[in-house]
Every structure is written in structure tokens, then in C-alpha cells.
Amino acid sequence: MRATTIHAAGDVRIEEVPDPVLSTGRDAIVRVVAACVCGSDLWSYRGVRDPEPGSRIGHEFVGVVEAIGDDVENVAVGDFVIAPFYDCDMTCANCRNGVSTSCLEHSWWGSRDHFGDFADGAQGEFVRVPHADGTLVKTPEYPADDLIPHLLTLSDVFGTGHHAALSGGVGPGSTVVVIGDGAVGLCAVLAAKRLGAERIVLMSRHESRQALGREFGATDVIAERGEEGIAAAKALFDDIGPDAVLECVGTPESMDQAIATVRPGGTVGFVGVPAEGNSVPVGSLFGRNVALRGGVAPVRNYIEELLPDVWNGTVEPGRVFDLTLPLAEVAEAYAAMDERRAIKVLLKP
Amino acid sequence: MRATTIHAAGDVRIEEVPDPVLSTGRDAIVRVVAACVCGSDLWSYRGVRDPEPGSRIGHEFVGVVEAIGDDVENVAVGDFVIAPFYDCDMTCANCRNGVSTSCLEHSWWGSRDHFGDFADGAQGEFVRVPHADGTLVKTPEYPADDLIPHLLTLSDVFGTGHHAALSGGVGPGSTVVVIGDGAVGLCAVLAAKRLGAERIVLMSRHESRQALGREFGATDVIAERGEEGIAAAKALFDDIGPDAVLECVGTPESMDQAIATVRPGGTVGFVGVPAEGNSVPVGSLFGRNVALRGGVAPVRNYIEELLPDVWNGTVEPGRVFDLTLPLAEVAEAYAAMDERRAIKVLLKP
Numbered sequence: 001m002r003a004t005t006i007h008a009a010g011d012v013r014i015e016e017v018p019d020p021v022l023s024t025g026r027d028a029i030v031r032v033v034a035a036c037v038c039g040s041d042l043w044s045y046r047g048v049r050d051p052e053p054g055s056r057i058g059h060e061f062v063g064v065v066e067a068i069g070d071d072v073e074n075v076a077v078g079d080f081v082i083a084p085f086y087d088c089d090m091t092c093a094n095c096r097n098g099v100s101t102s103c104l105e106h107s108w109w110g111s112r113d114h115f116g117d118f119a120d121g122a123q124g125e126f127v128r129v130p131h132a133d134g135t136l137v138k139t140p141e142y143p144a145d146d147l148i149p150h151l152l153t154l155s156d157v158f159g160t161g162h163h164a165a166l167s168g169g170v171g172p173g174s175t176v177v178v179i180g181d182g183a184v185g186l187c188a189v190l191a192a193k194r195l196g197a198e199r200i201v202l203m204s205r206h207e208s209r210q211a212l213g214r215e216f217g218a219t220d221v222i223a224e225r226g227e228e229g230i231a232a233a234k235a236l237f238d239d240i241g242p243d244a245v246l247e248c249v250g251t252p253e254s255m256d257q258a259i260a261t262v263r264p265g266g267t268v269g270f271v272g273v274p275a276e277g278n279s280v281p282v283g284s285l286f287g288r289n290v291a292l293r294g295g296v297a298p299v300r301n302y303i304e305e306l307l308p309d310v311w312n313g314t315v316e317p318g319r320v321f322d323l324t325l326p327l328a329e330v331a332e333a334y335a336a337m338d339e340r341r342a343i344k345v346l347l348k349p
Numbered sequence: 350m351r352a353t354t355i356h357a358a359g360d361v362r363i364e365e366v367p368d369p370v371l372s373t374g375r376d377a378i379v380r381v382v383a384a385c386v387c388g389s390d391l392w393s394y395r396g397v398r399d400p401e402p403g404s405r406i407g408h409e410f411v412g413v414v415e416a417i418g419d420d421v422e423n424v425a426v427g428d429f430v431i432a433p434f435y436d437c438d439m440t441c442a443n444c445r446n447g448v449s450t451s452c453l454e455h456s457w458w459g460s461r462d463h464f465g466d467f468a469d470g471a472q473g474e475f476v477r478v479p480h481a482d483g484t485l486v487k488t489p490e491y492p493a494d495d496l497i498p499h500l501l502t503l504s505d506v507f508g509t510g511h512h513a514a515l516s517g518g519v520g521p522g523s524t525v526v527v528i529g530d531g532a533v534g535l536c537a538v539l540a541a542k543r544l545g546a547e548r549i550v551l552m553s554r555h556e557s558r559q560a561l562g563r564e565f566g567a568t569d570v571i572a573e574r575g576e577e578g579i580a581a582a583k584a585l586f587d588d589i590g591p592d593a594v595l596e597c598v599g600t601p602e603s604m605d606q607a608i609a610t611v612r613p614g615g616t617v618g619f620v621g622v623p624a625e626g627n628s629v630p631v632g633s634l635f636g637r638n639v640a641l642r643g644g645v646a647p648v649r650n651y652i653e654e655l656l657p658d659v660w661n662g663t664v665e666p667g668r669v670f671d672l673t674l675p676l677a678e679v680a681e682a683y684a685a686m687d688e689r690r691a692i693k694v695l696l697k698p
Contacts, residue, residue, distance in 0.1 A: 093589050094613050099638050102613035167640070240442050255631060264443050264451035267642075274631035282604060282623035286644040289448050291516070293616075295638035 002349070003124025004330045006057045009047030012334050014327065017056070020120055020128035025071035028132030030063040030081060034152050035122045035347045036321065037333050038085075039182050040273050045334050048275075056110040058123025058347075059085040060155035062148060065136070066126065074133040080143060081136040082307075083122075083129060084300035085109065085156045090134035100300040105131060122155075123330055125349045137303045140311060149318030149346055150310045153187065157344070158317035159299025160271050161187025161248070162306060165195055167294040168244030168269025172196030177233050177261055178218070180248030181209040183320040183344040184271060186216055188246040190317055193217025194309065201233055201242070203257075209343065212319060226257070233261045244269055247294070252278045259284050259292075270294035321346040351698070352473025353679045355406045358396030361683050363676065366405070369469055369477035374420035377481030379412040379430060383501050384471045384696045385670065386682050387434075388531050389622050394683050397624075405459040407472025407696075408434040409504035411497060414485070415475065423482040429492060430485040431656075432471070432478060433649035434458065434505045439483035449649040454480060471504075472679055474698045486652045489660060498667030498695055499659045502536065506693070507666035508648025509620050510536025510597070511655060514544050516643040517593030517618025521545035526582050526610055527567070529597030530558040532669040532693040533620060535565055537595040539666055542566025543658065550582055550591070552606075558692065561668060575602075579609045586612065593618055596643070601627045608633050608641075619643035670695040 003017045020029050035058050044051040051057070065079045075081055088095055088103035095103050107113055107130065110121035120127040129135050143151060153159075161184055170176055174197040178188050181204035192200050193216060202213040205223040213221060222232045234241050241263030247254055250272025258268045259280065271294050285292065309315045323342040325333050326349075333345040352366045369378050384407050393400040400406070414428045424430055437444055437452035444452050456462055456479060459470035469476040478484050492500060502508075510533055519525055523546040527537050530553035541549050542565060551562040554572040562570060571581045583590050590612035596603055599621025607617045608629070620643050634641065658664045672691040674682050675698075682694040 093587060097612065097614050099614035102637055238442060263446065265446050265448035265647075270631070270635075274635050276632075278631040279628040280631060282619070282627040282629060283625075285641065286619075286623050288451055289644035289647070291640065291642035292634065293640035293642065295635040298614075298638070 001125040002327065003121060004057050004327070005054050006044055006051040007053045008051065010045060012045065012057065012331050014330055017124070020126050022067055022069050023128070024130065025069040026131055026133065027069040028065050028072055028075060028129045028136060029067040030061070030083065030127050030129055030136070031066045032061045032063040032122065032125060032127060032349050034148050035061040035349070036152060037337050037345045037347070038156060039184065039337070041334070042338055043273070045338060056118050056121030056124065058121040059109040060152060061122035061127060062152050062155065063127070068132060072132045075136050075138050079138040081138050082151055082154050082303055083127070083135055084159070084303065087130050087135050088300055089131040090300065095134065098298060098301050100298045101296045123327065123347055135300065137307065139307070147311070149321045150316055152346065153317040153320065154299065154303050154306055154310060156299060157183045157320060158187045158191070158306060158310070159302045160184050160297040162191040162302050163297035163299065164188040164246040164248055164269040164271040164294060165191040166269070167267070167271070168246050169267045170195045170197050170244050170269070173198045174244055175199045175237055175242040176244045176246060177201045177203065177242045178246045178248065179203050179254050179258055180272060181206055181213060182248065185248035186213055186320050186343070187317050188248050189213050189218050190216040190315055192246065194315055199236070201236060203229055203233070230257055230260045237263065240264070241266060243267070248272050250274050250278070255280060259290055262290055264288040264290070267291040267293055271297055320344045324348065350474040351676065352470060353406050353676070354403050355393055355400040356402045357400065359394060361394065361406065361680050363679055366473070369475050371416055371418050372477070373479065374418035375480055375482065376418040377414050377421055377424060377478045377485060378416040379410070379432065379476050379478055379485070380415045381410045381412040381471065381474060381476060381698050383497050384410040384698070385501060386686050386694045386696070387505060388533065388686070390683070391687055392622070394687060405467050405470030405473065407470040408458040409501060410471035410476060411501050411504065412476070417481060421481045424485050424487050428487040430487050431500055431503050431652055432476070432484055433508070433652065436479050436484050437649055438480045439649065444483065447647060447650050449647045450645045472676065472696055484649065486656065488656070496660070498670045499665055501695065502666040502669065503648065503652050503655055503659060505648060506532045506669060507536045507540070507655060507659070508651045509533050509646040511540040511651050512646035512648065513537040513595040513597055513618040513620040513643060514540040515618070516616070516620070517595050518616045519544045519546050519593050519618070522547045523593055524548045524586055524591040525593045525595060526550045526552065526591045527595045527597065528552050528603050528607055529621060530555055530562060531597065534597035535562055535669055535692070536666050537597050538562050538567050539565040539664055541595065543664055550585060552578055552582070579606055582610045589613070590615060592616070597621050599623050599627070604629060608639050611639055613637040613639070616640040616642055620646055669693045673697065
């Protein structure tokens with residue numbers, strides 16, 4: 001099959017790789033219908049993290065089950081399925097505690113598996129799913145084409161935005177500031193709105209992202225950054241600050257900004273993948289009772305809750321995709337994301 | 350009046366200072382019936398923080414209202430009252446949000462007030478309370494002598510232990526590890542038990558503290574420290590870890606231990622005053638979705654909730670006092686705490 005590989009910073013290719021085969025009774029093989037490029041894929045692409053040459057890449061996909069192992073019970077050949085950005089069994093203690101990203105049998109798409117082989121990445125034609133019954137969620141029926149981008153966001157960005165909002169304790173009447181106007185930040189706006197937030201402020205200086213943020217539920221947009229941005233955000237909340245700040249970037253600056261913006265006793269819900277060496281002085285939390293809650297989003301635990309609203313069109317998180325390319329043009333997809341010409345690129349194998 | 354002053358590390362004295370007087374209509378003057386020495390007082394005593402020479406010290410007291418300003422409505426002369434370890438108005442947005450330690454008119458006992466004068470410390474004969482209606486809580490009637498130590502813990506340590514447990518999300522059925530066997534750590538055990546925790550592990554290597562911890566509700570005690578302590582604690586919870594770790598020390602080592610011990614998706618409730626330079630790598634939280642919640646405890650917000658159980662004897666947090674001295678012997682009180690000859694010393698003016 002054809003799949004995307006990364007060889008060095010800036011060097012992603014479509015290559016011929018071995019077709020996946022069922023290796024245990026719990027496996028499924030899924031034919032990818034849609035995948036996409038994630039902001040975190042850019043870390044390898046930009047050389048912030050060194051990719052292992054030739055490794056597979058991509059971790060968000062929806063598709064159709066092509067084959068299943070003998071022990072698979074929850075999905076059948078022909079089902080349309082959503083996969084989270086990782087594999088998990090959904091039966092271990094951590095999965096049952098709602099933290100399937102810490103599954104005791106967890107693995108990442110594209111990473112080395114227990115045998116030292118590369119697991120399939122999502123930016124390819126097929127993916128072997130090691131724990132099909134845990135990982136995959138089938139849709140009520142085969143979706144219409146225009147629903148597919150929205151379903152694909154349940155694989156990562158909408159679930160991650162939802163995790164930011166839940167981690168920030170967002171609920172009916174909450175006041176919220178969102179830092180980060182990428183796909184995750186925009187989905188965090190949508191998730192906060194869905195959970196009943198009363199006022200949602202998006203920090204953004206990009207017109208198209210501001211516009212989508214407003215359509216997703218942002219009541220205010222602030223273009224200022226740094227100290228000015230903090231002051232402008234607090235000013236909207238009597239200089240005390242909002243109940244929650246959703247940190248969807250991951251840099252030391254954005255975390256500092258989040259902590260400085262939130263009100264005493266409030267919560268920073270953080271989902272931005274932390275930059276190397278990013279640390280938080282405990283004293284900056286202690287005196288004002290600022291809580292930090294978040295991390296790599298256990299989106300598998302959220303799919304059943306979020307799917308109905310996506311399926312019936314109540315929310316349209318797939319609007320974060322502003323460019324669709326064939327898989328063969330994956331290099332251009334990365335370049336468009338890297339240069340911020342696109343918010344998020346959908347890939348069709 | 351006589352009051353405790355601190356002049357340098359190791360140098361606390363009883364000195365004659367001006368009697369407090371009503372300075373605004375919202376003031377009350379309280380005659381101190383019992384005060385005590387806090388672990389955080391030792392920071393100045395040990396020179397970890399430089400005390401301002403001649404400043405007042407002590408921040409926990411109960412007493413009798415001696416005089417009130419014209420605008421005071423909630424307490425009357427002769428009332429027995431509990432004061433939190435700070436002054437607050439209980440009407441501002443932060444107080445109403447449950448974070449009275451961030452009161453917009455907040456001040457600390459013993460610190461410089463808005464006029465640059467030293468506020469009264471609690472280790473003295475009288476205290477001027479700037480926001481009497483907000484700060485003071487009167488008891489149902491004048492308490493029996495043996496109830497006074499228990500009431501005094503509502504001024505700080507029992508409320509702070511309760512804050513650790515609440516911050517850690519402790520509730521019915523929770524599994525909890527408590528780091529720190531000082532008065533606050535022991536009160537955190539008691540608070541976790543009161544909130545319905547199912548299993549409570551106290552990290553302690555001091556026999557008398559272990560014994561009191563068990564009486565307060567600890568189901569297990571672990572004497573090991575460092576990596577061995579982490580492994581021993583996790584082993585009690587299927588090597589996954591407890592739902593909550595209550596960090597009641599404040600050193601970088603204890604915070605690292607707390608984060609390493611808690612289960613994925615769990616919460617570190619922290620109330621240990623953070624040591625200078627104590628910082629947390631965001632990566633240590635992100636991958637396992639470990640939340641940090643806590644800070645300087647807004648104990649004033651908890652007094653009404655905790656008082657009934659203290660008043661009727663359901664809980665006996667005052668058992669943390671294992672030494673009582675007259676105020677005149679305050680220097681010996683500090684030495685006994687510093688040398689860990691006493692868990693906590695009660696002072697009688």
C-alpha cells in the first residue's frame with residue numbers, strides 16, 4: 001500500500017510499504033477514507049523533534065473495516081469507524097478511569113510497536129488496529145460525504161478541544177478565555193459553547209480564524225498578545241479574570257499567559273503539547289489557587305458522548321478543515337500547515 | 350500589650366507593643382484566648398525567609414471580642430470567635446468565588462498594612478481585625494476549655510487539610526495518599542476520612558505521627574521515602590496509583606513524589622507552601638493527565654461547614670497539639686517545633 005513516511009525535517013514522502021495483515025485475533029484492518037495533518041505532526045516536520053528516518057506519520061483517521069480477527073466483536077467488515085489518535089483496549093483500569101491515553105496496552109499510530117516494527121500511520125491507505133474492539137467506534141450507518149470531515153475531528157481535535165474545556169471545568173454559565181487559534185483552539189471554543197459557557201473569549205490575530213471562532217461561539221476576540229493580551233482579557237472580567245483559560249498551544253509563553261489571565265481559584269485546562277523544558281513555578285499557582293488540569297486528550301473516552309451532536313449536525317467541528325488534498329499531495333499539505341496557509345488539511349487516500 | 354516579635358532567624362521575643370485601637374467602623378478588637386505556632390512560621394525562624402526585624406508573627410487565633418466599630422453587625426462584644434489566618438471582607442468577587450485568601454481587601458496578620466504599620470500578629474494578647482464582619486466567625490456559645498484546641502485548628506491547619514482534600518477531588522470511595530506528617534498532613538488525613546475516602550495512606554516515619562494518623566483515619570502507613578516510597582504507595586493501588594495525592598510539605602522533592610505517585614487522570618491537591626524556585630515540568634503532568642490543584646487555603650470559606658463537626662466532637666483535629674505553653678515561653682514553642690519535639694504547640698496568652 002501507499003503511506004506517508006518522514007525521513008527528516010521537511011521531508012515527508014508517499015512510499016510503498018507492506019500491506020498490513022491481521023496478526024492477532026483482536027486486530028482489524030481499516031481502509032482509510034479520510035485522514036489529516038495535525039499541528040503536532042509539524043513538530044517532526046519542523047525538526048523540533050527528530051523523526052526516526054522512514055517512520056510512518058499521521059494519527060487521525062476514519063475509514064471502513066476491511067478485515068477482522070477472530071476475537072473481534074464490536075465491529076464488522078464494512079462498518080464505517082472512527083479511530084482515536086492512538087490504540088487502546090478500553091478494558092484496563094486506566095481506560096475505565098477515563099484516561100485511555102494511558103491504556104496499559106496503549107500504542108501510538110506510526111510509532112514502534114512491541115515487536116520493534118513501525119505501527120501503521122494514519123496518512124496511508126490502510127491501518128492495522130491492534131485492539132479493534134476498544135479502539136474503533138462505528139457510526140450509526142455509512143455517513144454522507146459532507147459529514148466525514150466532522151466525524152474525522154472526533155479522532156483528535158474536537159475531542160481534544162472538549163478535553164480542554166472539561167479539564168478547565170467549563171459548564172453552564174462559565175466564563176472562558178481560549179489561547180490558541182489553531183484547529184484545537186477553535187474546537188475548544190466550540191466545546192465550551194456546547195457545554196454551556198456564557199462568555200468565550202478567543203485570543204487570535206488571524207481574520208479567518210477569528211471569523212470561524214465567532215461562528216463556533218466566541219463572544220469576543222482579542223488580537224493583543226503578551227502583557228497587553230492578558231490585560232485586555234482580564235478587563236472583560238472586572239480585572240479579576242475568567243473562570244477558565246483553555247491553553248491550546250503548549251509554549252512556555254502561552255502557559256504563563258494562561259496562568260496570569262485566569263481568576264483566583266480558576267482553572268487552566270491545557271492540551272497544548274508542552275514544549276521541551278516547559279515548566280511552571282508552583283508559586284505562580286499557589287498564591288492565587290490556580291489549578292492546572294489537562295494533558296494528552298483521552299478522546300476515545302469522549303467519542304460516544306460527542307458523536308450524536310456531530311451526527312445530527314448540532315455542531316460542525318469539521319469546518320476547521322479549510323483545505324482538502326489527495327494523499328499523493330501530502331507534502332503540500334504539510335507545507336500549507338507549516339506556513340499557516342491552512343488551519344487544517346484533510347487528506348483523501 | 351505583650352506580643353511576639355521576630356528579629357532574626359532564631360530570635361523570637363515577647364515584647365511590649367502598642368495596644369490595638371479601633372481605627373475604622375468595621376474593626377473589632379479580639380482578646381486572644383489561644384494561638385499557636387505554624388510550620389510556615391518556621392520559615393522565618395529558620396532564616397529560609399528573612400523576617401523584617403521587629404515584625405509581629407503568628408496568624409492562628411481564637412478569642413473573645415472586646416470592642417467593635419460602629420458598622421460591625423455580625424459579632425458583638427463578648428462573642429467567642431474564630432479567625433482565619435488572614436483578614437478578608439467576604440463580600441468581594443474573590444471571596445464570593447470561594448477564594449477569600451485572594452480577597453480584594455485582604456491582609457495578613459503580622460504584615461505591613463496599607464499605612465505601612467505592622468498588623469497585629471496572632472501570638473499576642475490582642476488583635477485588631479480590620480474586617481470583623483467578614484473575618485470572624487462566632488461559635489454557638491462560649492466553648493468548654495477542652496474544645497478550644499479543636500476550634501483553633503479552624504484558623505488554619507484543619508481548614509488547610511480540608512482544602513488539600515477538596516483540591517484533590519476527594520469524595521466517597523476515593524483512594525488517597527498523604528505526603529507530609531506535620532499538623533497539616535495529619536489534618537488532611539482527617540479531612541479525607543471525613544469526606545468519605547475509602548483508603549488513606551500516610552507517608553510517615555515518626556511513630557507518634559503514624560499513630561495519630563491512624564487514629565485520624567489512615568488505613569496504611571508507609572515509612573519509605575523517595576523512589577522506594579513511590580513504589581510502595583503505588584503497589585497498594587495495583588501499581589497504578591491512588592486517585593489523589595495530598596501534598597502537604599512544599600519541597601520540590603515532595604511535589605515530584607506526589608506527581609509520580611498519583612494515578613493517570615488523578616489529582617495532586619497541594620497546600621505545602623512552595624519552596625523558592627519550586628517548579629513543575631509540564632511534561633510530567635501532560636502525558637499522564639495529572640492535575641495540580643491547590644494553594645494557600647481559603648479557610649474562612651470553610652469554617653461554617655467544618656464548625657458543626659468540630660463543635661459536636663465528630664472530629665478532633667486539635668489532637669495535633671501535643672504541647673501547650675504560656676505565651677511567655679514562645680521561644681521554647683518555636684524551638685520545640687523546629688527540633689520536631691512537638692507536632693504543634695498551642696500558646697496561651
